[in-house]
Amino acid sequence: MDGNGRWAAARGKERIFGHFEGVESVRAIMETSAELGIEYVSFFAFSEENWGRPEAEVSGLMDLMMRSMKNETKTFLDNGIHFRVLGDRSRLSDSLNAAIDELDEATAAGTRMTAIIFLSYSGKWDIRQAAERLARAGSGDLEDYLVTAGVPDPDLMIRTSGEKRISNFLLWQMAYTEFVFTDTLWPDFRKEQYLDALKEYASRDRRFGKVK
Ligand code: IPE
């Protein structure tokens, strides 16, 4: 999700208003995904690097996360969506961690779709923590130690706002992911734009390094 700040600036507003509007896009994409029978939808909400933003923006985003979880509890339950958060949970506040655990447990029976919010996440951090835990275990498969263990690798990664980079997201897991880049800013990325991205994905010929 990218472009919230620019969306707000274009309207002469503070960056946080872009983040507020971005939450509406999250809901739209989540609902559309559930309607379409998509089993996993993930949102890169806050990176390890984002901790370096001004304190007011960081705390604003954490507050927004907390509030959105409370406001959307019904959306998750009504749509059979299991809510999960993946990332370096040790950097989150106790109250946010408690709220995350509560919502995860409350929605765990949701079998229609899993919605994953990547929070305080970076791909390099994930590989590093997995390598450390694997080394302690002595042997095994690195994949089983990534925070995404048990979650299928993404089929499609959509990046909004015209930027064309991975920005330390799922580095290991995106080995064969298809990429769609759009100039649309995240707060403007709704059902219509999502369906366009899915149409583009559907036209791709995925060979996974093999021949057809
Ligand atoms: C994405 O929007 C949201 C987060 C990374 C939290 P940005 O905040 O990166 O918005 P721009 O890139 O400044 O427009």
Ligand code: MG
């Ligand atoms: Mg950005």
